[in-house]
Amino acid sequence: MNPIIQFGLETEIGIHRDTTEELDVVAESIALVRSATEPGVWMRWDYEAEDPHADVRGFRVTELRQDTDEANYFAQDSQRELSYVEIKSDLVLGNGARFYNDHAHPEYCTPECSTFEDLLAHDRAGERILMACARHMSEQIGSKVRLYKNNTDFMGHSYGCHENYLLPRSLPWENLAANIQAFLVTRQIFAGAGKFAVEAEDNFVAPGFQISQRSDFFSELQSVDTMQRRPIINTRDEPHANPQRFRRFHVILGDANMSPFATRLKIGTTALVLEALVNDPKRNYPRLKDPLAALQSISRDTHYHWLVDLIDAPPTSAIDIQREYLSGVKERCNLDLPERAELVQQWEDVLNDLSRDVMLCRNRLDWVAKLAMIREFQAAQNIADDDPWLQSLDLEYSRLDFAEGLYYSLEQSGAMLPGVSPQRAEYAVRHPPANTRAYIRGRCIQKFCSSVIAAQWDHITLEGENGPIKISLMDLFAPQEIMHYARAVDAARTPEDLRVLVNVPR
Amino acid sequence: MPDQSQKTRPTGPAPGGGGEGPGSPKVDKPNVEELLKRMRKVDPDQAKRYRQRTGE
Numbered sequence: 001m002n003p004i005i006q007f008g009l010e011t012e013i014g015i016h017r018d019t020t021e022e023l024d025v026v027a028e029s030i031a032l033v034r035s036a037t038e039p040g041v042w043m044r045w046d047y048e049a050e051d052p053h054a055d056v057r058g059f060r061v062t063e064l065r066q067d068t069d070e071a072n073y074f075a076q077d078s079q080r081e082l083s084y085v086e087i088k089s090d091l092v093l094g095n096g097a098r099f100y101n102d103h104a105h106p107e108y109c110t111p112e113c114s115t116f117e118d119l120l121a122h123d124r125a126g127e128r129i130l131m132a133c134a135r136h137m138s139e140q141i142g143s144k145v146r147l148y149k150n151n152t153d154f155m156g157h158s159y160g161c162h163e164n165y166l167l168p169r170s171l172p173w174e175n176l177a178a179n180i181q182a183f184l185v186t187r188q189i190f191a192g193a194g195k196f197a198v199e200a201e202d203n204f205v206a207p208g209f210q211i212s213q214r215s216d217f218f219s220e221l222q223s224v225d226t227m228q229r230r231p232i233i234n235t236r237d238e239p240h241a242n243p244q245r246f247r248r249f250h251v252i253l254g255d256a257n258m259s260p261f262a263t264r265l266k267i268g269t270t271a272l273v274l275e276a277l278v279n280d281p282k283r284n285y286p287r288l289k290d291p292l293a294a295l296q297s298i299s300r301d302t303h304y305h306w307l308v309d310l311i312d313a314p315p316t317s318a319i320d321i322q323r324e325y326l327s328g329v330k331e332r333c334n335l336d337l338p339e340r341a342e343l344v345q346q347w348e349d350v351l352n353d354l355s356r357d358v359m360l361c362r363n364r365l366d367w368v369a370k371l372a373m374i375r376e377f378q379a380a381q382n383i384a385d386d387d388p389w390l391q392s393l394d395l396e397y398s399r400l401d402f403a404e405g406l407y408y409s410l411e412q413s414g415a416m417l418p419g420v421s422p423q424r425a426e427y428a429v430r431h432p433p434a435n436t437r438a439y440i441r442g443r444c445i446q447k448f449c450s451s452v453i454a455a456q457w458d459h460i461t462l463e464g465e466n467g468p469i470k471i472s473l474m475d476l477f478a479p480q481e482i483m484h485y486a487r488a489v490d491a492a493r494t495p496e497d498l499r500v501l502v503n504v505p506r
Numbered sequence: 507m508p509d510q511s512q513k514t515r516p517t518g519p520a521p522g523g524g525g526e527g528p529g530s531p532k533v534d535k536p537n538v539e540e541l542l543k544r545m546r547k548v549d550p551d552q553a554k555r556y557r558q559r560t561g562e
Contacts, residue, residue, distance in 0.1 A: 159561025
């Protein structure tokens with residue numbers, strides 16, 4: 001088993017509707033989630049098992065900076081005549097995914113994946129499920145619902161696309177946090193989604209292009225927060241697995257990507273760098289002198305030189321920092337699997353192309369594709385640099401609509417390298433990944449939907465004839481054990497059958 | 507800032523086309539007519555109306 005056991009994406013989506021009335025985005029988000037037509041289990045998510053206040057550095061914060069906002073939102077939401085559970089409207093799907101209203105955004109969480117191909121397919125499956133919701137809701141209410149897979153409204157209100165990587169607890173947190181910092185800060189050169197604005201929290205600051213959507217919104221090096229004073233490294237200690245054996249590295253510093261190539265490169269390189277760290281925690285990687293300043297200066301560098309100051313070393317470029325990590329991966333990771341070898345080659349090619357001419361990557365990377373597309377249109381239309389039209393085009397790049405979205409048009413035109421086939425994405429709408437614990441969750445949802453009492457990432461509980469059947473997924477990561485559980489859930493005709501097959505005591 | 511009538515009539519090179527723009531992508535001649543059509547249809551004020559609440 002690889003040290004990086006599994007990974008997944010959780011993407012918050014922007015929502016808007018063609019109407020003259022003032023929109024309540026929370027109500028829109030709830031309605032959107034409730035428009036889902038895919039079969040699944042509604043409002044059975046087990047919130048008791050969640051604890052966002054636990055800090056991996058060994059303490060528990062008494063409150064998050066966002067708790068005040070949460071209390072205010074709760075006060076507003078209490079006027080809705082909906083319960084907390086109804087506001088969340090959690091839907092656990094037969095493909096193992098979670099889909100719900102998170103604060104004020106529909107959020108699609110992919111099932112846990114162990115291959116880059118599965119992750120891409122499930123990210124794309126999420127787009128399809130969201131688009132189906134938008135169509136359904138539009139028909140129901142008679143006005144067009146627009147969904148955006150981006151991270152900002154250009155007025156300083158950002159929402160996230162988080163990544164999760166399950167890895168062994170044996171990697172000391174200090175080594176992990178110190179060594180991955182420069183990687184996370186510099187990977188925006190290929191993982192950024194591009195943005196025609198400079199923002200600050202709750203504010204538009206200036207027009208102009210930068211390579212990342214999210215880099216304006218980070219002001220801490222490490223913390224447990226996610227909504228205010230966001231940290232480069234999030235310290236939430238919530239493994240959703242056996243906490244004695246595992247940690248979940250929760251990355252909140254990343255843009256939502258439309259390009260499957262960019263998504264794969266973002267997830268794949270991060271997983272491999274984590275694996276290199278697990279395999280050699282003592283290896284030294286570059287240390288940034290001022291990581292927060294570097295995050296913004298790289299994103300806003302209009303010359304794409306991306307020079308940053310290091311501790312105890314001369315200034316260097318983000319490309320060269322990435323090459324250091326590439327070397328570490330080549331030396332310390334098992335690259336025998338074809339998809340890993342291919343990923344590393346693609347990473348190297350992108351770094352080489354970015355160093356020669358960034359525009360060589362316009363067929364693969366979101367920020368370059370967006371920049372090229374909009375700048376050429378801007379020149380043709382004689383649009384001024386401060387015209388908000390540029391932001392509208394930026395917004396529509398991320399539109400989740402095959403018939404109107406600009407990214408999808410680029411893809412359909414043949415301007416982007418092929419990503420996931422439509423057939424593969426469609427298959428992932430209904431089928432969980434075969435090689436992770438998500439298979440057990442997804443198949444239980446498919447087969448015993450009406451018997452599901454509770455669901456979480458690390459367990460699922462069914463109502464049996466002889467009482468509740470809690471199937472723990474806390475330690476279910478070894479391939480042979482997953483296969484055993486998979487055969488059991490495939491063979492079981494009733495929840496009681498499953499109880500017997502996987503030895504759940506009465 | 508151009509006026510609205512000017513905004514609806516693209517006159518120059520197409521995305522992915524020639525001109526003194528960036529280097530060509532490593533793909534075969536993209537068909538950009540549909541893309542241009544969609545870009546022309548984008549309401550210049552769409553982003554002004556797009557307001558979200560801060561998320562995570």
